[in-house]
Amino acid sequence: MKIQCRNLGKSFPNQNGTIHALQGVTFTVVEQEFLCIVGPSGCGKTTLLELIAGLQAPTQGAIRFDDEKDAGGSRPVMVFQNHGLFPWMTVLENVAFGLEMQGVRRKERHGKVHDFIERFGLSEFADVYPHVLSGGMQQRVGIARAFLSNADVLLLDEPFGSLDAQSRTLLQEELLRIWGDQKKLVIHVTHDIEESLLLGDRVLVMTGRPGSIRKDMQVPIQRPRTMESRNQSDFLELKRHIWELLEEEVRENLRIKK
Amino acid sequence: MPACFAALLCWELAGARGLISSLFFPVPSAIFKKLIEMAYSGLLVDQLEITVLRLLIGMFFGGGIGLILGLMMGWSNRLRSALDPLVALLHPIPKIAVFPLIMVIFGIGEVSKVVLISLAAFFPMVINAMAGVRQIHPVYFKVARNYGAKPAQVFRKVVLPGSIPSVLAGVRIATNTALVLTIAVELLASDRGLGAMIWMAWETLRMSELYVGILVAALLGIGFNVLFWICMHRLVPWNPANDA
Numbered sequence: 001m002k003i004q005c006r007n008l009g010k011s012f013p014n015q016n017g018t019i020h021a022l023q024g025v026t027f028t029v030v031e032q033e034f035l036c037i038v039g040p041s042g043c044g045k046t047t048l049l050e051l052i053a054g055l056q057a058p059t060q061g062a063i064r065f066d067d068e069k070d071a072g073g074s075r076p077v078m079v080f081q082n083h084g085l086f087p088w089m090t091v092l093e094n095v096a097f098g099l100e101m102q103g104v105r106r107k108e109r110h111g112k113v114h115d116f117i118e119r120f121g122l123s124e125f126a127d128v129y130p131h132v133l134s135g136g137m138q139q140r141v142g143i144a145r146a147f148l149s150n151a152d153v154l155l156l157d158e159p160f161g162s163l164d165a166q167s168r169t170l171l172q173e174e175l176l177r178i179w180g181d182q183k184k185l186v187i188h189v190t191h192d193i194e195e196s197l198l199l200g201d202r203v204l205v206m207t208g209r210p211g212s213i214r215k216d217m218q219v220p221i222q223r224p225r226t227m228e229s230r231n232q233s234d235f236l237e238l239k240r241h242i243w244e245l246l247e248e249e250v251r252e253n254l255r256i257k258k
Numbered sequence: 259m260p261a262c263f264a265a266l267l268c269w270e271l272a273g274a275r276g277l278i279s280s281l282f283f284p285v286p287s288a289i290f291k292k293l294i295e296m297a298y299s300g301l302l303v304d305q306l307e308i309t310v311l312r313l314l315i316g317m318f319f320g321g322g323i324g325l326i327l328g329l330m331m332g333w334s335n336r337l338r339s340a341l342d343p344l345v346a347l348l349h350p351i352p353k354i355a356v357f358p359l360i361m362v363i364f365g366i367g368e369v370s371k372v373v374l375i376s377l378a379a380f381f382p383m384v385i386n387a388m389a390g391v392r393q394i395h396p397v398y399f400k401v402a403r404n405y406g407a408k409p410a411q412v413f414r415k416v417v418l419p420g421s422i423p424s425v426l427a428g429v430r431i432a433t434n435t436a437l438v439l440t441i442a443v444e445l446l447a448s449d450r451g452l453g454a455m456i457w458m459a460w461e462t463l464r465m466s467e468l469y470v471g472i473l474v475a476a477l478l479g480i481g482f483n484v485l486f487w488i489c490m491h492r493l494v495p496w497n498p499a500n501d502a
Contacts, residue, residue, distance in 0.1 A: 054404075055403060075404070077404060078401075078404050080401065082397075086398060086419075088420060088496045097405055097415075101405040101406045129495065129496040131496065
């Protein structure tokens, strides 16, 4: 599976005319690649993911999916920042939702899910409703649901954005571990520069509205990456470089003069 | 609860000492005796059955149509913009005022009564079902679509469960409103049912019977409300409000 975005643009009409959320976004992601997208808030990162997920149609350009296996093209699955779990379904039912929609029978479905959430250490929470779980646990369930679906492409929309720093660190490591097992194509949107460098094979840095790609860079840091990687000199060098790219826009957003 | 008992006790004592007229305000013990008497004679059960039946038939048609239409209106923007003005226009009309017109159309028999009761049940139901679907966070529709849910699956997995709390509230309001209208049409134009019983007791000045009627109507209302409270806990185990 390979995704090619060519000259993507998206604009919305509003009271004062037109909002250009995205403009001229061109990039390619290849099979099993972990791509991170960082950018200032409001740069259309979420919109970009929703375009790829097919939840919105681009007003310009096109997205091409090249499926080498030609496996009927299972659509990309998205993990939302918040609210992604159905409050009226138990953890088990939520994780099983993707399989259910693919028509997998109940018995087989639940067998698979049980195995899967066992690996996530969520077994004892299989029959509870999401509202009793912490934010971090809820997001793990959301990620488990996405990984269990047969999709080749996962789109993560700031999945750790609302978590505390400690939970975030552990969930990042867990995400890397699962991805190491399953090797799906992942596009991960974040505003956290360190996170993008820790997780991504490649980082796309976006500009503010209308969002476009400022820089497309490889992350040459060896895997497996851990907490320690954050202190390596090449990691710090990249981090500083991305920050320089973003700083001006963030300042402008916050109206902080240099 | 203690306040209720205290009030009843005062009433009883005041009646026994002749401070209030026992003709118009029979003491609680006399009302209770009458209640037992009427329950045993089967008279009360007959009247109650008729009232409950009218209420349930009204709920079935009015509430049922309201539920289905409300869910569809909540789901489809097109249907909502087409029908919402009409609902908003008709809803505030006091239904009892239309009763003569309904009798002109449907005759003076049972049908008119059921039509009016259905009408009373319809509006709270349609409005609550619609609101119930509307308040479902859009992300759930996105998730369902993202995982490839077809419209029927979206309905079963998102629209229906997501709107249940509001729908149940609608059922409760609809039942209360329908009960009011049931008693009202029975007072107005029926010789059977709790309302008719109350009215006849009043006309013949059989006051304890009048109070029995009021008491049973009140208990009916309270009973339905308790039933919904139980349903809410059973059907919406995921509601965080239940944990409190």
